[in-house]
Amino acid sequence: MDLHSLTDRMSGRAPEYDASGKFPEEDFADLRELGLLGLMVPRRLGGSGATFAEYTDVAMRLGSGAGATALIFNMHASVTGALAHTPDELVRQFGAPESFFASRDRVLAAAAEGALYAVAMSERGTGSRLSKVRTSYERTGSGFRITGAKTFVSGAGHADAYLVAARDSTSEEPKVSYFLVPAGPGVEVVPTWDSLGMRATASHDLRIDAEVGEDALVGGIEGAALLLAQVMPQWLVASYAAVYVGVAQAVLRHGAEHLRERGLHTLPMVRARMGRADNQVTAAELVVRKAADLVTEDPGNPETNRWVWRAKLTAGDTAADVAFSVLEAAGASATRRGHPLERLYRDARCGALQPATSDVCADWLGASALGDNPDETARW
Ligand SMILES: Cc1cc2nc3c(=O)[nH]c(=O)nc-3n(C[C@H](O)[C@H](O)[C@H](O)COP(=O)(O)OP(=O)(O)OC[C@H]3O[C@@H](n4cnc5c(N)ncnc54)[C@H](O)[C@@H]3O)c2cc1C
Incomplete structure (x- = not known):
């Protein structure tokens, strides 16, 4: 199977997934088989090391086959692409500890093996305004406790981990950080998705009350989300x-x-x-x-x-x-x-x-x- 025949297969399945509003399992089995979950992962970690231009080409073709599948894939590519493409020097300048690089590589290597990541940024009432997120985190002895609710999470229930935007509960300023929270205990999918378009994205709500380790903090630094969005x-x-x-x-x-x-x-x-x-x-x-x-x-x-x-x-x-x-x-x-x-x-x-x-x-x-x-x- 190549990308062209994958797109045809996706196009053939799209009506059924749209009608049921279910996550396109077969499309993702094919994406995995083609190694596309590792598209943005550097070659040294088992991926294809794609550039943003190469991502764009793949996403366009997937979008012409089945928009909803391409959109879920976009969320995964955004997590892996941002991790893979942010230069080490820049992350160091922001103050990331050296331990960050090993945990980043683990996350990327898992994607090359077929792990799927989703983005849990949006919230009811505030949409995608990062500075207004109400999901919050506090430090624990071994890491962080994250509590809150998310909405519009494409691929919810099918991702191995969620990129969660959360604010420091102790800070007056909007200090917003990203965490990669594994699926499982503490992350509950609330099946709310029944929407006009892109129905097969399974963009359900999440209820989160999860404890994560230090290495779940993306970039290894707190408060970087707003700055990254701008630069x-x-x-x-x-x-x-x-x-x-x-x-x-x-x-x-x-x-x-x-x-x-x-x-x-x-x-x-x-x-x-x-x-x-x-x-x-x-x-x-x-x-x-x-x-x-x-x-x-x-x-x-x-x-x-x-x-x-x-x-x-x-x-x-x-x-x-x-x-x-x-x-x-x-x-x-x-x-x-x-x-x-x-x-x-x-x-x-x-x-x-x-x-x-x-x-x-x-x-x-x-x-x-x-x-x-x-x-x-x-x-x-
Ligand atoms: C198919 C689909 C899949 C999605 N998947 C995901 C996902 O995987 N993860 C995720 O986190 N979210 C996802 N989203 C959510 C989406 O990205 C937005 O967060 C969400 O649509 C915002 O919802 P809202 O109804 O609050 O509208 P808003 O985006 O808040 O918009 C309401 C109005 O406010 C205006 N507005 C918004 N922001 C500003 C601003 N800064 N300045 C001025 N005006 C503004 C808009 O133009 C609009 O008129 C998805 C959405 C869709 C439709």
Whole structure:
């Protein structure tokens, strides 16, 4: 099996997983078999050592097969990619202890062996605003106790560990840290997920009351979450962008199929809608690939970061726009449950809503275009 046939298999299974809203087990068995859970893991630890540009290419293809699977994969790639790509010198500058490097390598090596990681950042009432998280932690003799509740956790119940954002319960300032909390005792999945789109992400709630060791503190330092979001925004802001370009590409593919089958493809209005959609998707792909190349070559540079925000805005808006327009061209028969365009319409709607939302991206880019510092406004 190669990536191309995997994408076909995922596309064939997507309707059933969408209908049931269940975690796509078979897709993940295939991803494991292809070694894709180790995509971002350095070669020395058994992975493929992919760059951000290579991740983008894979995520786009997976997204064109099954958006929900690609989104869960994106969360895993964000955890492993951020760990693998943050330079050792930078982590040392932040004050990480030497013991951090061994625990990081263990986490990455486990991913290369097939471990799956999920992200538990969002909370009910505060969304993805890191500075507002209410899940908290306190020091114990041997590590930390983390208590709180999370929502929208893609892959909940199927991950081996969760990247949990939590605040220091003793600090007045929002001192927010990341912990990698193993699945098991102290992490309870609350089956709440029944949503409009990306239904097969199994993004259930979590209730957490867990004790973890020192090495669960990601980066080995407390209070780094907000700073990392600002200096290296790619994993938080733009890694979904590739997924939604893939979803938009699937809209074109299934749209063309439907329009030909129904003999609608010769109508000038229908052709014009497909032409515009093709143009928008191609443009979005170029923006997302450009951002990914810059992240690969020059991460953290202000110009790179501008492209990161552009990529998220372009991909989120494009997916929603083309899904709307192609569905209109396809007609009411494509709105029947089970039609690929009906599912893609719902999936595509989610891109602009995921953080940073399209409105937040546009505000960031607007401030930058007006010569202001877009990071002066608190985004997280
Ligand atoms: C399919 C799917 C999968 C997801 N998977 C995960 C996951 O695995 N892990 C996870 O942690 N979360 C996940 N999320 C959650 C998601 O990333 C957001 O955290 C969540 O959508 C925020 O929810 P909210 O309803 O509070 O909306 P908000 O994002 O808070 O948005 C509400 C409104 O406030 C605006 N807004 C938000 N932030 C700002 C700001 N900084 N400045 C100005 N305006 C702002 C928005 O534009 C919007 O108009 C997922 C979401 C979806 C849809």
